[in-house]
Every structure is written in structure tokens, then in C-alpha cells.
Amino acid sequence: MHLSDFQDGLAGALLPPPGTGAPPPAWLDALLAQPGFAVYRNTVARGCIDALQANYPAVHALVGTEWLRSAAHAFVHQRPPPDGRLMGYGAGFAEFLDHFGPAADLPYLGAVARLDRCWTESHLAADAPALHAAWLARLPPQALAGLRLRPHPATRWQWCAAHPAYSLWQRQREGLPWDATLPWQGEGALLTRPHGAVQWTALPHAGCALLDACAAGAPFEQAAAQALETDPAADLPALVALLLRTGALRAPDNPSP
Amino acid sequence: MASPLTAGLGLKPQHYDEALHCSASGLWWEVHPENYLADGGPRLAWLEAIRARHPVSLHGVSLSLAADAPPDAEHLQRLARLVRRIGPALVSEHLAWSAWRGRYHPDLLPFPRTHEALARIAANIGTTQDALGRAIAIENPTHYLHLDGHDWSETDFLAELARRTGCGLLLDVANVYLSAHNLGTCAHDYLDAFPVHAITEIHLAGHHADPRLGDALLIDSHDAPVAEPVWALYERLIARTGPRPTLIERDDQIPTLPELLAERGRAHRILTTPEALPCT
Numbered sequence: 041m042h043l044s045d046f047q048d049g050l051a052g053a054l055l056p057p058p059g060t061g062a063p064p065p066a067w068l069d070a071l072l073a074q075p076g077f078a079v080y081r082n083t084v085a086r087g088c089i090d091a092l093q094a095n096y097p098a099v100h101a102l103v104g105t106e107w108l109r110s111a112a113h114a115f116v117h118q119r120p121p122p123d124g125r126l127m128g129y130g131a132g133f134a135e136f137l138d139h140f141g142p143a144a145d146l147p148y149l150g151a152v153a154r155l156d157r158c159w160t161e162s163h164l165a166a167d168a169p170a171l172h173a174a175w176l177a178r179l180p181p182q183a184l185a186g187l188r189l190r191p192h193p194a195t196r197w198q199w200c201a202a203h204p205a206y207s208l209w210q211r212q213r214e215g216l217p218w219d220a221t222l223p224w225q226g227e228g229a230l231l232t233r234p235h236g237a238v239q240w241t242a243l244p245h246a247g248c249a250l251l252d253a254c255a256a257g258a259p260f261e262q263a264a265a266q267a268l269e270t271d272p273a274a275d276l277p278a279l280v281a282l283l284l285r286t287g288a289l290r291a292p293d294n295p296s297p
Numbered sequence: 298m299a300s301p302l303t304a305g306l307g308l309k310p311q312h313y314d315e316a317l318h319c320s321a322s323g324l325w326w327e328v329h330p331e332n333y334l335a336d337g338g339p340r341l342a343w344l345e346a347i348r349a350r351h352p353v354s355l356h357g358v359s360l361s362l363a364a365d366a367p368p369d370a371e372h373l374q375r376l377a378r379l380v381r382r383i384g385p386a387l388v389s390e391h392l393a394w395s396a397w398r399g400r401y402h403p404d405l406l407p408f409p410r411t412h413e414a415l416a417r418i419a420a421n422i423g424t425t426q427d428a429l430g431r432a433i434a435i436e437n438p439t440h441y442l443h444l445d446g447h448d449w450s451e452t453d454f455l456a457e458l459a460r461r462t463g464c465g466l467l468l469d470v471a472n473v474y475l476s477a478h479n480l481g482t483c484a485h486d487y488l489d490a491f492p493v494h495a496i497t498e499i500h501l502a503g504h505h506a507d508p509r510l511g512d513a514l515l516i517d518s519h520d521a522p523v524a525e526p527v528w529a530l531y532e533r534l535i536a537r538t539g540p541r542p543t544l545i546e547r548d549d550q551i552p553t554l555p556e557l558l559a560e561r562g563r564a565h566r567i568l569t570t571p572e573a574l575p576c577t
Contacts, residue, residue: 041409041446042365042413043363043364043365043408043409043411043413043414043417044365044366046408046409047364047365047394047397047406047408048397048398050406051397051398051400051402054402054404054406055400055402067445070445071442071444074441074442074443075507075509075510075513075514076440076441076442076443076479076514077441077442078509079441079507079514079516080404080406080441080442083403083404084402084403084404087402087403087404088403091403120400120401120402121400121401121403122399122400122401123359123369123372123396123401124331124357124358124359124360124372124395124396124401124403125331125334125359126331126401126403127331127332127335127340128335163335163338163339163340164335164336164337164338164340165335165336165337165338166336166337166338167336167337167338168337193336193337194337194338233338233339236338236339236342237339
């Protein structure tokens with residue numbers, strides 16, 4: 041037997057893609073019948089599920105271990121890890137939860153999962169110097185309108201219109217109890233990594249729109265207009281100050297304005 | 298001159314700060330590079346801080362050298378960047394496969410040791426060593442299945458890989474013990490046949506019995522202290538080979554660092570006073 045045929049057979053038995061129901065060939069049946077096969081099957085499944093549990097701690101805290109591992113098991117078969125970097129495994133788990141039948145009673149779960157994913161992406165993102173207020177202050181006032189501010193590689197932000205996703209996520213991350221009086225309204229979140237550890241804070245809808253526009257390469261004048269379109273009452277100077285204070289923006293490649 | 302590597306430990310995140318300040322003679326730390334293949338951020342900063350004070354070994358689990366395909370080019374580039382950045386004392390991988398057709402199976406999977414597999418794996422090791430600009434060591438995995446169709450014994454297969462590619466060998470003594478137990482072969486025979494001249498690193502680890510089958514199947518779980526029969530095989534091996542850098546692996550039920558250092562001290566003593574070992 042060719043090596044590739046052996047690997048196709050064993051891989052298919054360990055992580056069967058959905059919808060494959062063909063009976064295994066005789067040589068594979070002989071392997072599946074050995075007690076040792078379960079060691080491989082369990083190790084593969086556990087490795088994937090453990091990684092999802094570790095990478096979605098707020099979801100885990102909200103739904104409990106049994107529920108999380110059952111959902112993770114279903115996800116693993118739809119979308120197994122593409123490579124050995126399990127510390128970053130689980131892209132798409134939030135969207136999976138959005139459509140996962142047993143999560144129908146927890147409509148905010150996908151939004152909380154998106155913030156867990158933001159944390160992982162921020163944690164693993166490239167290093168870069170942050171933009172400091174002093175740099176902006178040296179800029180001639182007329183240059184601000186055309187300035188293209190860029191989010192730092194480790195900055196992530198999410199606006200959730202339907203649920204207080206940030207408060208739900210933050211309370212789980214910080215080990216705070218469920219707050220029954222939490223106002224059920226849309227919330228935004230900003231995650232940054234100014235000094236090694238990922239940090240988080242609430243971000244108004246206009247701030248999310250401002251970062252969306254900056255990420256798309258818009259000059260500041262246009263980004264500010266998009267932010268004000270989202271919320272005409274937005275306090276733009278306060279938003280920019282928040283982005284600078286949290287290290288959300290990347291220093292320009294040319295350090296002197 | 299730096300002191301030679303004696304016994305090392307797997308580096309666990311909960312021990313980072315203590316590990317940084319350990320001053321045991323000959324100590325080194327091993328990590329899975331997969332946990333540090335990030336674009337940036339605190340993990341790389343931690344590893345660089347450790348590396349500034351201690352020798353570091355990169356022990357890969359996902360290059361999938363025994364897959365019937367070249368190693369993933371992107372993964373290899375990331376690994377090469379990490380090797381350049383960290384300057385590891387040792388780099389190793391497994392005689393196994395895990396990634397196949399774009400899906401990663403987090404385990405070290407077996408294969409029939411055929412002539413075809415030998416040619417493929419030798420080419421994959423060559424590609425890896427070219428990309429990293431250095432030799433790597435290849436580790437014998439734990440076996441749980443009887444496979445048909447082997448053209449080679451594992452020891453001869455490893456010897457031939459070392460001869461063809463110039464790679465070193467990482468002899469995991471616990472894996473030898475467990476595989477012999479699980480497959481009904483003899484660990485002493487395996488070690489006697491092993492091409493010891495190529496050994497650049499040794500692994501020791503604890504195991505447990507399968508929860509369902511008991512002692513009939515032993516699992517390479519890295520969740521317990523090294524078992525006495527494995528220590529006995531190790532002492533006999535070192536008496537024959539002389540000292541080789543030796544790692545104690547612990548990945549689950551992780552005790553305090555002082556407990557791990559005490560276990561590591563046993564390997565260190567064996568490596569530094571081989572004259573005290575029983576003659577075989």
C-alpha cells in the first residue's frame with residue numbers, strides 16, 4: 041500500500057469529514073478493531089477540543105464544560121485545525137455558534153465568542169510601535185484631515201448591536217458574577233496590547249466606525265465623518281484620546297511628521 | 298565557555314518566572330515551537346527572556362515528516378524564523394505524521410515503514426534541514442497499533458535516515474518502554490539495536506495505564522513522574538553511550554517547579570557521575 045493511501049484511510053477514520061459514510065477498507069477495519077486505535081482517536085479529538093476550550097474561556101464560563109465540549113466536538117468535524125498552531129485554533133467558532141441549534145436559547149453566545157477570538161488574535165499579532173499623542177501634537181493642524189491613521193496590528197474591535205456582548209464577555213474574563221440588572225443594549229469593545237498583555241475597554245459605536253474607516257485606509261476627515269454618521273453626538277476628540285491612550289493605533293513608518 | 302547541557306525540563310507557562318531564575322548547572326528548557334509560532338506578542342518575548350539566560354530546545358510536533366507530502370512551506374518558514382530568532386541549542390521532530398491534506402491531527406501517527414516511506418521521510422528531513430540551516434533530531438514515537446507491511450525495523454529505519462540525511466536521533470526511552478510493552482516486543486533488544494552514535498538528545502517521561510484496558514495498554518501521557526523501569530533502561534543506556542542531553546517531559550498534572558527540578562536532578566546525577574552506574 042502507498043503511504044498516501046494509508047494516510048487517507050487513517051485520517052478519514054480519525055477526523056471523518058461530515059457526510060462521509062463509506063465503509064472502511066479491510067486493512068483499516070483491522071486497525072480500528074485493535075484497542076490501541078482508540079488512543080489515537082481520543083488524543084486527536086481531545087487535542088482539538090481542549091484547544092477550543094482554552095481559546096474560548098468566556099464562552100466556556102457561560103455554558104459550562106459539558107456544553108462547550110459537545111459544541112466543540114461538532115465544530116471540530118466541520119472545521120478541524122488547519123495546522124499545528126492550536127493556540128490560534130478556532131477561527132469561525134463564533135459564526136458556528138450563531139447557527140448551532142442547541143445555542144438557540146443563547147443568542148448572544150456568538151457575539152461573546154467573537155470577543156474571545158479577538159483576544160486570541162490580539163495576543164498572537166505582530167509587534168509594532170504604537171502612535172503616541174506627542175506625535176499627533178507635533179502635526180501641523182491642516183495635516184490632520186488627510187492623515188491616514190492605521191490600527192495597531194494587535195488592535196481588535198467589535199460592535200454588537202443586539203446584545204451587551206462586551207459586558208457579558210468582560211464579566212466572564214474578570215471572574216465577575218452575572219449581573220441581572222445589566223441594561224440589554226448594544227455594546228462595542230476595544231482590545232489592544234500596549235505592553236505585552238491584551239487589555240480591553242468599552243468602545244462606543246462611533247469608535248468602532250472610526251476604526252473600521254481607518255482600517256479601510258480612509259483619511260481622518262472621512263473616518264471622522266463616518267463616525268459622526270454612526271452617532272452624530274459622538275465626542276471625536278475623546279474617541280481619538282481613547283485610541284491613543286490604549287495603544288490602538290500604529291506609529292507611522294516615518295516617525296517625524 | 299558554557300557548561301554542557303545535562304538534564305533539561307519542558308517549560309510550562311505557569312513556571313516562566315521561576316524558570317527564568319533557575320541556576321542549576323547544565324539545565325536547559327524545551328518547548329514546542331508550535332506554541333511560539335506567533336507573529337509577535339508576549340509568548341515570543343517570554344521565550345526570548347528564557348533564551349537570554351538558558352539554552353533552549355525546540356521540539357516540534359506538527360511538521361508531519363512522515364506524511365506523504367513535503368512539509369508545509371509556510372510552517373517551515375515560520376519555524377525557520379523562530380530558529381533564527383531564538384538560536385536553539387537543539388531542534389527535533391518526530392518519526393510520525395499529523396498534518397495531512399490541510400487538516401492537522403494533534404497526535405503522532407504511525408505508518409508502515411516501507412522503502413517508499415523511507416525515501417519520502419529522508420527527503421522531508423532534507424528539506425527541513427535546508428530550510429533551518431541546521432541538522433535536526435528525529436524521535437521514535439510511542440506505538441499502540443500492530444501495523445502490517447513494514448519493510449524496516451524502527452531502529453534500522455532511524456539509522457538509515459541518519460545515514461542518508463545527517464540528522465541526529467532523539468531517543469525517547471519511555472516510548473521504547475511503552476511501545477515494547479504495547480506491541481509485545483523487548484525494550485532491551487530495541488535499545489541494543491539502536492544506532493546510539495547518532496543520539497543527540499534523550500527523552501524521559503511518565504505514563505499511565507489505559508483507563509479501560511488497564512496494564513494491557515500503556516499511554517504516553519506525560520502526566521506522572523518517570524517510572525522506575527524507564528529509569529533502569531536509561532541508566533543502562535547512559536552506561537553504554539556516556540552522557541547525552543536528557544529531557545524530562547511533563548505536560549499534564551504538572552507539579553511545582555521544585556518537584557520537577559528534583560526529578561531532573563536524578564537525571565543530572567546520572568549524566569554527571571556515569572562511573573556510579575551499574576556495569577551491564
